[in-house]
Amino acid sequence: MNNISLALKSLRFKPLATTLNIILMAVGIAMMTFVLSASRQLEDGAMRDAQGIDLVVGAKGSPLQLILSSIYQVDVPTGNIPLATQALLAQNRMVKKVIPLALGDSYEGFRIVGTNPDYITHYEGELAQGKLFDLPMQVVFGAKAAARTGATVGATFVGSHGLSRGGEVHKNAPYTVVGLLKPTGTVLDRLVLTPVDSVWKVHEVVNGIDVNDKEEKEAMDADRELTALLVQYSSPLATVTMPRYINSQTDLQAAQPALEAAKLFRLLGVGVDVMRGIALIVLLSAALSMFVALYNALEERKTDLAILRTLGAPPIKLFSLLLIEGLLLAMAGALAGWLLGHAAVEVLGHALSDDQNMTLSGWIVTPDELWLLAVAAVVGFTAAFIPAIRAYRTDIATTLAH
Amino acid sequence: MIDISKLVYRYKAVPVLNVEAFRLASNDHAAVVGPSGCGKSTLLHLLAGVLTPQAGHLQIGGINIQDLTPRATDAWRGKTIGFLPQRLALVPSLTVAENLLLSSYANGQRADKGRAEALLRTLGLSDKAASYPHQLSGGQKQRVAIARAVFNRPKLLLADEPTANLDDVACEAVIRLLTEQANEVGASLIVATHDARVLAALPQATVLRLPASNHHALGVGHE
Numbered sequence: 001m002n003n004i005s006l007a008l009k010s011l012r013f014k015p016l017a018t019t020l021n022i023i024l025m026a027v028g029i030a031m032m033t034f035v036l037s038a039s040r041q042l043e044d045g046a047m048r049d050a051q052g053i054d055l056v057v058g059a060k061g062s063p064l065q066l067i068l069s070s071i072y073q074v075d076v077p078t079g080n081i082p083l084a085t086q087a088l089l090a091q092n093r094m095v096k097k098v099i100p101l102a103l104g105d106s107y108e109g110f111r112i113v114g115t116n117p118d119y120i121t122h123y124e125g126e127l128a129q130g131k132l133f134d135l136p137m138q139v140v141f142g143a144k145a146a147a148r149t150g151a152t153v154g155a156t157f158v159g160s161h162g163l164s165r166g167g168e169v170h171k172n173a174p175y176t177v178v179g180l181l182k183p184t185g186t187v188l189d190r191l192v193l194t195p196v197d198s199v200w201k202v203h204e205v206v207n208g209i210d211v212n213d214k215e216e217k218e219a220m221d222a223d224r225e226l227t228a229l230l231v232q233y234s235s236p237l238a239t240v241t242m243p244r245y246i247n248s249q250t251d252l253q254a255a256q257p258a259l260e261a262a263k264l265f266r267l268l269g270v271g272v273d274v275m276r277g278i279a280l281i282v283l284l285s286a287a288l289s290m291f292v293a294l295y296n297a298l299e300e301r302k303t304d305l306a307i308l309r310t311l312g313a314p315p316i317k318l319f320s321l322l323l324i325e326g327l328l329l330a331m332a333g334a335l336a337g338w339l340l341g342h343a344a345v346e347v348l349g350h351a352l353s354d355d356q357n358m359t360l361s362g363w364i365v366t367p368d369e370l371w372l373l374a375v376a377a378v379v380g381f382t383a384a385f386i387p388a389i390r391a392y393r394t395d396i397a398t399t400l401a402h
Numbered sequence: 403m404i405d406i407s408k409l410v411y412r413y414k415a416v417p418v419l420n421v422e423a424f425r426l427a428s429n430d431h432a433a434v435v436g437p438s439g440c441g442k443s444t445l446l447h448l449l450a451g452v453l454t455p456q457a458g459h460l461q462i463g464g465i466n467i468q469d470l471t472p473r474a475t476d477a478w479r480g481k482t483i484g485f486l487p488q489r490l491a492l493v494p495s496l497t498v499a500e501n502l503l504l505s506s507y508a509n510g511q512r513a514d515k516g517r518a519e520a521l522l523r524t525l526g527l528s529d530k531a532a533s534y535p536h537q538l539s540g541g542q543k544q545r546v547a548i549a550r551a552v553f554n555r556p557k558l559l560l561a562d563e564p565t566a567n568l569d570d571v572a573c574e575a576v577i578r579l580l581t582e583q584a585n586e587v588g589a590s591l592i593v594a595t596h597d598a599r600v601l602a603a604l605p606q607a608t609v610l611r612l613p614a615s616n617h618h619a620l621g622v623g624h625e
Contacts, residue, residue, distance in 0.1 A: 001504070013495030303487075304493045306487075307491045307493070308504065308507075308508050309508075310452065310487070311504060311554070312476055312480015312508045312509045312510075313480070313507075315472075315476075317510075396447070400489065401443045401444075401562075
C-alpha cells in the first residue's frame with residue numbers, strides 16, 4: 001500500500017464525484033488540445049504551401065484573395081493578367097524563379113491548374129506512376145485528387161468549367177492522364193496539373209477559334225492570359241522594391257504570402273483565442289469542482305486521517321495523500337481530454353477532407369502538448385492544495401474525541 | 403512502563419486534567435475511570451503523544467515524550483502505541499485487510515500481509531478479509547479495529563470507551579479480546595471507561611480514578 005494506491009482507492013470510493021471531475025477536466029483539456037493541434041496543423045500546412053514563394057503577382061483586387069486563390073487554391077482568382085507579365089518578371093535580375101498559373105476548370109471538384117513542371121518541383125512532388133506532362137492536354141494528378149477520383153495513367157476525362165462542381169463540361173477537349181504524384185502534404189496533393197497551353201486550348205475550342213490557323217493563333221497569343229505568377233526572389237533586397245514596382249503597373253497586383261498569411265492568422269487567431277478562453281473557463285470550473293469535492297470529502301474523512309496519525313503517519317503524509325488525489329484526478333482527466341481532443345481533430349479532418357482544402361490528422365502530436373500536462377498538474381495542485389493543508393493540520397485529539 | 407507525576411493539561415488556560423502520580427509496570431493493565439468529561443480521553447491522548455502536557459512529567463518506556471520532536475513523536479507513536487478510538491473509524495474505502503495494512507503504511511513500512519492474515523484468523527475474520535466495513539456487523543467492526551490497533555505490536559494499547567453501547571456479553575468479549583491481544587504482543591492495556599462492567603472484567607488492573615472536572619460541568623472543557 002502506498003500514497004498512490006490509497007489515493008486511487010479513495011477516488012474509486014466516490015465514483016460519481018470522481019467521474020464528474022474527470023469529465024470536466026477532460027472537456028477543458030480536450031478543447032485545449034483541439035485548438036492547439038488544429039491551429040498548429042493549419043498553420044504548418046499554410047506555411048508549407050507558401051514556402052519559398054516570396055510574391056504572387058495577379059490581377060488587381062484583394063491581396064488576400066490573390067494569395068488564397070493562387071497559393072492555397074481555395075478562393076476564386078481576382079482576374080487574369082497578360083502572358084507577357086511572365087517574361088517581364090523573368091527578365092528582372094532580382095527574380096530567381098517565376099511559375100505561371102492558369103486556372104479555370106476543375107474535375108470532380110479538384111482544380112485543373114495550368115502550369116509548368118517547375119510548380120511540381122517547387123513542392124518537391126515526385127511521380128508515383130507514369131511521367132510528367134510534356135504536351136498540352138496531358139495531366140498529372142496530385143495524390144489526393146488521384147485517390148479520390150480514381151484516376152489511372154492512360155485514362156481520359158473531360159474537365160468542367162469553373163472551379164466548383166457542376167460547371168459546364170468541356171466535351172470537346174478531353175485530357176489524358178500521364179502521371180500520378182506521391183503525397184507531399186502540400187496543396188499539390190489536391191490538384192490536377194497540366195501545361196498552361198491545355199487551359200488555353202480548352203477554352204479556344206469553346207470560343208470557336210481555330211488554333212491551326214496561323215494568323216488567328218498569332219492574334220490570340222497576344223491576348224493570352226494567365227491567372228497568376230508565383231515569384232521567388234534571388235535577393236532579399238527584392239522584398240522592398242519588387243512589390244512596389246509591380247503595384248505601380250496599372251493592371252497588376254503583388255501580394256506577399258508571408259504578410260497575407262499573417263493577416264489571415266490574426267483573423268483566425270481571434271477564434272482560437274475565444275476557444276482557448278472557453279477552455280480556460282472550463283478548466284477553472286474543473287479546478288473549482290475538484291476543490292469542492294476534495295474539500296467536502298475531507299469532512300467525512302477527518303476520522304480516517306486522524307486514525308492514520310494515531311498509527312504513526314506524520315502530517316506530511318496526509319498532505320501528500322490529498323495532493324496526490326488531486327493530481328491523479330487531474331491527470332486522468334488530462335489523459336482522457338488529450339485523447340478526446342485528438343479524436344475531435346481526426347473527426348474534423350475527415351469531415352473537412354471532403355472539402356479538400358485542409359488536411360487535419362488526430363495522429364499528429366506536437367511537443368506543445370506537453371504544456372497541457374503542466375496545465376493539468378497546476379489545476380490538480382491548485383484544487384488539492386487547501387484540502388491538503390487542512391489534512392496536514394488534522395487535530396487528532398479533537399477529531400477522535402467527538 | 404508508565405511514569406506520571408504532577409501532569410497538567412490545560413485547554414485555553416482552563417485545566418482539563420490533573421494527575422498527581424501514576425505508575426504502571428510493563429505488561430500490567432490499567433483502567434482509567436471517572437464520570438463523563440473528567441479528562442479520560444485527554445489522558446489517553448497525552449499517553450499517545452497526540453496532546454502535549456503544559457506541565458509535569460510523562461515517561462513511557464523510559465522516554466520523555468515531551469522531549470521528542472513532532473516527527474520523532476509520530477514515529478514513536480507508530481511503533482509504541484496501539485490506539486482504539488471510541489469511534490472505530492475503519493476507513494470505508496478500504497477492505498478489512500487493507501484497513502489492517504494501513505498500520506504498515508502509516509509507519510512507512512512494507513505491507514505485512516502475513517501479519518494481517520494471522521490476526522484475522524485469530525479473530526475469526528479470515529472470510530471477511532476482502533469485505534468492506536459497511537458489510538460488517540458492529541462486533542466484527544470492533545474486532546477489526548482492535549486488530550488494527552495491535553497490528554504493529556505496540557508496547558501500550560490504549561482503548562477509549564471500548565464498551566459503550568455494548569450488551570453484557572459483548573462487553574465481556576471485547577475486554578477479553580483486548581487483554582488477550584495485549585498479552586499476545588506484550589503490551590500494557592489501558593482502558594478509559596465509565597462502565598463498571600469493565601472493572602469487573604479486569605480484576606487485575608490498576609485503577610486510576612479521575613475526579614469530575616468543574617469546568618467540564620460548566621461546559622467549557624475540551625475532551
